[in-house]
Each structure stands twice: as C-alpha cells, then as structure tokens.
Amino acid sequence: MTDTPLEALTLVKAWTGARERLKAAGIDSPAIDARLMLETAAGVSRTDIISDPYRELTPEQAATFDDYLARRAAREPVSHILGRKGFWKIMLGVSKHVLTPRPDTEVIVDSILAAFDEHRHFTILDLGVGSGAILLAILAERPNAKGLGVDISSEALAVARENAANLGLESQVALLRGDWTQGLGDATFDVVVANPPYIPSAHIESLEPEVRDYEPRLALDGGTDGLDAYRGLAPEILRVLKPDGVFAVEIGFDQSEAVEALFREAGAEDVRTRKDLADKDRVVGGAKKPLGNPFPNR
Ligand SMILES: C[S@@+](CC[C@H](N)C(=O)[O-])C[C@H]1O[C@@H](n2cnc3c(N)ncnc32)[C@H](O)[C@@H]1O
8 A cells, every 4th residue: 555645735725725614614805814824834925925825834834824713714813823913014913802993993093193293292192092003103203202002901001011022112102000080180281082892792692703702792782772971081081181282083974973072071172073985984083172362453
C-alpha cells in the first residue's frame, strides 16, 4: 500500500474553499472575510494571494486558517478573530470588551478635523472612549491637541491604553474610568465627542449575531427608547464645554429629531445633524454659546 500524500493547500485553494464555507454559513461578505483571515494565517499580503496563488501554506498555517474559519462560521466577527480593526487612518487593537469601531463613526472624526486645523491647540473629551477609536484618530492628526477618554469599563480602558501606546500617542492622551462626566470636577474642554449606547433594549435580540452575541451590552443598550444616555449627556456635555466649544455625538438613524431637541433644551446653539456615507442621519453636532463681549456698544 502506498501513502497518498495530502494535497498541499495553496493560497488560491484556501481562499476559494473558505469563501464557499463562509457563504454556506450565511456570512454577508465571504470573499473579503476569507481574504483578511488568510492574509493573517498565512502571513501574506493581498498582492501575494493574487500574484503567487500557488504558494503553499505550512500545516501550521493551514490549521490556524481552519480555526479562524470555524470561528467566523460561528459568526464571531473578523475583528475579534484577528484582534484588530482599521478605523479612519489608524489600526486599533480590539477585543470582546470594546465595540468594534464602525466606519459610520468616522463622520465624527471628519467633522472635528474639518473644524480644527493641524496647527490648532485644543482639548478634547471622548465620553465612552471604548477602543479609543474617535479620540486616537483625531489626536493622531492633531499633534497640538490633548485628549481625555472616559469609560465605565476598565477592560475597555486597557484596550484604549494599549492602542494609544501602539500609536505613540501616550503624551497626548489621558484615560479615566468613570460614569460619563462624573469625576471630571470643573474641567472644561474645547471639544466633546461621544458615541454612547443607543440601541433600544428590546431591539438587541434581533441584531445580527456578530453584534448581539459578541459586542459588549454596555456599548449597545440605550434603554427603552435608546435615548437614555443622551438625556443625561446633553446637559452634562454643555456643562463641560468651554464657551464657544463644539460637540459631536453619534446617533441611531431615526434619533436625529429627539437628540437635537435634547441638546437645544440643554442650551446648545447651531444644532444640526450630519449624514453618513449611506445617507443616514448619523451625528448630531452643535456649539456652546460664546462668552458675550464685556464691552458692548453703547
Ligand atoms: C458605542 S460604544 C463606543 C466606543 C467608541 N467610542 C467607538 O466609537 O467605537 C459606547 C462606550 O460607552 C461606554 N459606556 C457605557 N456606559 C457608560 C457610562 N455610564 N459612563 C462611561 N462610559 C460608558 C461603553 O463601555 C462603551 O465603551
């Protein structure tokens, strides 16, 4: 009897087989997910897969890839499997303790960068900092800015701290465990950003498994109507803003009217909503009234 050597697993065969397996498991983006996991498991680039498709995986690489595929087929997000996620222009470490940063949230980053040019000295507070996505993406492009990130989850803060260190931003950022603005005393900031939990509690069970089963509840659950966090945050954000300071908060696609109203009631000026790339309402922003001129015209 002769031993039939196992057929070697090449990059192209691994990718094609993985796509089929993920598609059969009901994954929305099987080709992209399979490629991202293959790149990491086999230590190759996207170009390698195309230009050197018959390169063989080692048995260890094939086993790692198989493990990734089994986890993805069980609906674990790619970001958790690989432990990282790109956001804006930075790469962030992520874990089950933080919300995986979303492209939708980049609208906040874009708005603040547009309002503060690269030479500006300013202070920024990120309430519910999570992985650090918003705060670190802004600080990475504004070397004269200093930021404080607050989160109630010490596990999330550990992720943000490691991301700040990996991006070389430790000298610009401080991280504090706390319940929103409690514990900030009378500190004030030029900019306040937040992406609070805003999913109505009863909707959470109907979310896709990647979110429902793997994202922290603390990052999702916005109470009965999804607006619990904004009710407390609107007056508090106005309190911790400097006169003429600006804020930007992420919202659910159908929350613009309610959240705008909460900020207007809290005294904010110039309150408006910005849409995301899918043309859905995504960010409510505005400003705190400037200090009046102490020498008004007589
Ligand atoms: C939707 S996630 C946003 C994370 C990150 N800013 C982002 O945009 O990817 C909300 C974050 O708020 C934090 N959080 C929830 N309740 C909080 C509270 N009472 N005080 C401070 N942070 C809170 C959660 O731990 C979570 O990290």
